Amino acid sequence: MGTSQKEGLASSSDAAPIHRFYSRTTWIEGAAEEQLDLVSRLAGVSHVAAFPDLHPGKYGPVGSAILADRIYPQLIGNDIGCGMSLFALDLPARKLRLDKAAQKIRVLEEPWHGDPGACLAADGLPTDLHPVALGTIGGGNHFCELQELGSLSDDCLLAGTDIRKGDLMLLVHSGSRSLGMAVFGTVLESFSGLDLDSTVGRTYLAAHNDAVRWASLNRRLIAERAARALRSDLRLVADAPHNLIEEHDDGLLHRKGAAKADIPLVPLAGSRDALSYLLVPKADRPEALASLAHGSGRKYDRRSMAGRAGTTRSDRDGLIRTSFGGHVICEDRQFLIEEAPNAYKDPNQVLDDLRTSDLAQSVATLKPLLTFKKAVNRELAAARRDKHGRLKDRRAKR
Ligand SMILES: Nc1nc2c(ncn2[C@@H]2O[C@H](COP(=O)(O)O)[C@@H](O)[C@H]2O)c(=O)[nH]1
Numbered sequence: 001m002g003t004s005q006k007e008g009l010a011s012s013s014d015a016a017p018i019h020r021f022y023s024r025t026t027w028i029e030g031a032a033e034e035q036l037d038l039v040s041r042l043a044g045v046s047h048v049a050a051f052p053d054l055h056p057g058k059y060g061p062v063g064s065a066i067l068a069d070r071i072y073p074q075l076i077g078n079d080i081g082c083g084m085s086l087f088a089l090d091l092p093a094r095k096l097r098l099d100k101a102a103q104k105i106r107v108l109e110e111p112w113h114g115d116p117g118a119c120l121a122a123d124g125l126p127t128d129l130h131p132v133a134l135g136t137i138g139g140g141n142h143f144c145e146l147q148e149l150g151s152l153s154d155d156c157l158l159a160g161t162d163i164r165k166g167d168l169m170l171l172v173h174s175g176s177r178s179l180g181m182a183v184f185g186t187v188l189e190s191f192s193g194l195d196l197d198s199t200v201g202r203t204y205l206a207a208h209n210d211a212v213r214w215a216s217l218n219r220r221l222i223a224e225r226a227a228r229a230l231r232s233d234l235r236l237v238a239d240a241p242h243n244l245i246e247e248h249d250d251g252l253l254h255r256k257g258a259a260k261a262d263i264p265l266v267p268l269a270g271s272r273d274a275l276s277y278l279l280v281p282k283a284d285r286p287e288a289l290a291s292l293a294h295g296s297g298r299k300y301d302r303r304s305m306a307g308r309a310g311t312t313r314s315d316r317d318g319l320i321r322t323s324f325g326g327h328v329i330c331e332d333r334q335f336l337i338e339e340a341p342n343a344y345k346d347p348n349q350v351l352d353d354l355r356t357s358d359l360a361q362s363v364a365t366l367k368p369l370l371t372f373k374k375a376v377n378r379e380l381a382a383a384r385r386d387k388h389g390r391l392k393d394r395r396a397k398r
């Protein structure tokens with residue numbers, strides 16, 4: 001947090017209570033704790049909940065839920081509406097040929113050629129709302145992952161659902177792309193928050209709400225594209241956004257990297273080389289602000305990953321395979337390294353903390369089989385190919 005954000009903070013004694021849902025042994029950076037403290041002293045903040053995936057963010061702690069009587073756009077940031085949507089595929093695992101599926105899912109590298117106006121209208125959004133990026137994943141750690149559902153020791157936990165052990169699933173992590181960025185751009189300097197009753201506050205919240213719905217539609221379109229490529233039908237199991245503001249009776253609930261948990265099922269993402277989990281949230285924990293951890297959380301920031309993964313050729317080659325025998329499709333080497341599994345904390349520790357805090361029960365494991373990350377930047381790839389070709393020619397002439 002910058003100095004402009006620290007202006008007007010309440011003293012520590014007037015700070016809002018912070019509920020931490022993690023143990024002493026959980027990996028939490030000091031910088032994230034400092035951000036939590038600062039957020040708890042922002043004007044109008046009445047309660048903060050922090051989850052075990054907590055880590056420092058650009059403007060505030062990721063892995064937290066904050067109740068306030070003002071709108072703090074910085075706590076949400078650019079990627080308004082980012083979330084995880086889980087879909088069950090109508091495709092028997094025994095029919096899956098992973099190598100073929102890995103080729104087919106590359107359809108996500110292409111722009112989407114559907115009818116954006118019709119899809120936007122069907123979801124109650126303006127037909128011209130940022131059609132250009134619809135159906136595409138984007139960069140960072142956004143992904144579309146084919147997973148196999150595994151049961152935990154107690155099979156009957158799945159009894160109330162229509163998913164079963166062995167089902168193939170798609171977990172899509174994406175947000176509102178450049179739409180969210182544009183919405184955030186209109187209030188970039190509003191560090192002291194926006195009054196809900198002001199024109200700027202209302203205008204931001206309306207645009208934010210559209211971006212949240214756009215992001216959810218985008219995840220569905222991505223999943224539909226992948227399912228069609230795999231020649232399967234699909235059905236939605238859970239749609240859990242984790243970057244958003246909601247108006248509640250007791251205030252404005254800001255979730256930054258905290259999953260909306262007042263829904264029946266919530267995915268907890270691991271990494272491309274770790275299990276993810278499907279959680280049933282407990283309803284009777286008001287201190288958790290109807291929220292849960294959304295993933296493992298970063299252990300190392302992107303910049304510090306350069307020396308931690310992909311340092312040798314064999315290490316780099318290994319980044320596109322997983323210990324589950326899975327494939328990773330990501331043509332961008334930098335992303336492969338920045339998003340290497342060791343950039344993340346251990347999802348089992350996150351799960352343990354959620355269980356110990358009695359916030360959620362895990363009903364299934366989700367084993368990664370095929371992870372599609374950012375598509376190749378075609379111009380960059382062409383430039384690289386040209387350079388490579390020129391180098392080869394030069395060597396041949398020597
Ligand atoms: N199953 C996978 N999970 C992944 C992958 N890359 C990251 N992750 C997890 O997702 C969350 C997303 O965090 P966010 O703050 O950017 O929304 C992260 O904490 C990881 O646990 C992946 O390839 N597969």
Ligand SMILES: [Mn+2]
Nearest residue numbers: 082083173242
């Ligand atoms: Mn996200």
